[in-house]
Amino acid sequence: MPYTAEISRAQPACFIFLIDQSGSMGDQIGSGEGGVRKADAAADAINRTLQNLCVRCAREEGVRNFFSITVLGYSQGVRPAFGGPLAGKELIPISEVAEHPARVDTRTKRVPDGAGGLVEQSVRFPIWFEPVTNGDTPMCAAFYKAAEVAKSWIDQHPNGFPPIVMNFTDGESSDGDPSALASTLRTLSSGDGATLLFNLHLSSHRASPVEFPSDESRLPDSYAKLLFQMSSPLPPLFLSFAREERLPVSDGARGFVFNADLASVVKFLNIGTRPGGSAQGR
């Protein structure tokens, strides 16, 4: 059965993130309330996804390298987006990503108090990426580069879990229709299945958020529909974990979200027994 290869230190999985850093990402997202720009949402989304990946790998002795991470920004060309000690690097072990955020903020979060209620607690939140809005949207070039990285990974790990590509964009490609290149990317396969392409569409449209739809009926414009069509269907195991997380997914759901959260995809990966309905208050 595809997409069931064990993810481990001996056989890690690969994430390739594509971040649209173009000028149009400076527009406000959705209804415009709160003054959040698309670029702010993209930076927040990738920071939270990386945080989730690091935390999933954390153990008492350190962060286990279950994942390899590449982040490519695209605006004036396509280039590795990490800064600091990770600048210029691709296929970075997750332990190095955990060790080198650009900074660590302190935020307030509501957590269970052990007596059935919630209490506010200060938590540390790592930041790797700041919002960037500058230039065009060479999405075709981004998919082309992603395919190069994916192919290199598959050559090194021919039987491992296939690469997962996550594209954070407002969908307004400036270098042509990216559909064909997205299709080519999705044909690159390991022995465990084809490369997965998931899209987070950040839009100024005021339509309601959509998560993992099975069809285009709730999508408001051509950009959303194009990104949906380019997105891979969720593998069966991902669907079952999504349902455990109480996400309303149906058969045929795709890895696409519109003005919503894509970080939850990290929870769909099976890297060991996780506390499901844990015997504790929520």
Next chain:
Amino acid sequence: MMALTVYANWAPKSGHRDSEYEDAFAFRCGCRSTDQGDWTRCRIAVADGATDSWASGRWARLLARAAAQGRLTPNRFADQFRRLRTRWHRKAVPADLSWVSEEKARGGGHAAVLTATIRSPKKPGGEGVWSAWVIGDCCLFQLRAGQLVTSFPYARPEEFTCSPILLGTAGDVDTVTSLRTELKGNWRPGDEFVLATDAMALWILERVDEAGGYDESALADAVRPRTRAEFAAWVGQARRSGQLRNDDTTVISLKTS
């Protein structure tokens, strides 16, 4: 004099060191007197730390030892559980954690745990009683003359999931208590109690399913006493064949006579 034999086979997940083994097992037997050597009560326990949680091996060891030593019993569960949770927290969550360890530790440790108490019969050679409780997917099998008498809490392979209910170090204690499942029964001399964590328990139930019953000869390599090397070789072959899931693998047996 009635005798008991207790033995355990265990192996870490392939690709993991022994120090990364996150299952646990323990047993403790009480005697009337050292002169007679007759046992009065024996407790055995297994626990399975959830890989994707914090310090779960430490939590599993705490739970298994406490259960076997009578420090985690149904009639005083809430208070005893709170004490264990405090002990875990003191060791597992020091003050100087990195941002990623702090966030992971916030989710706590989680484990499945099962314990059985076997009491000696009132008359020599007579029947005795046993009781067991479980949270999660560890299983108990009671065998008699090569037949499976009891399978607790699961009786079918399809009852296992990737995300079982587990005992966590955080959260509401009353909720924890309500998720415990208990069972009682009788035992006769010659009965055997086999406790296993999920990978081995699933393997046993699949073999029972295939054979239409418990087949002693098919299960002996897994369940009978083995050296570490012998069991590791069997586990390796079973994993490569796809019969046994790649996970920490633990089975502890108590045989009466």
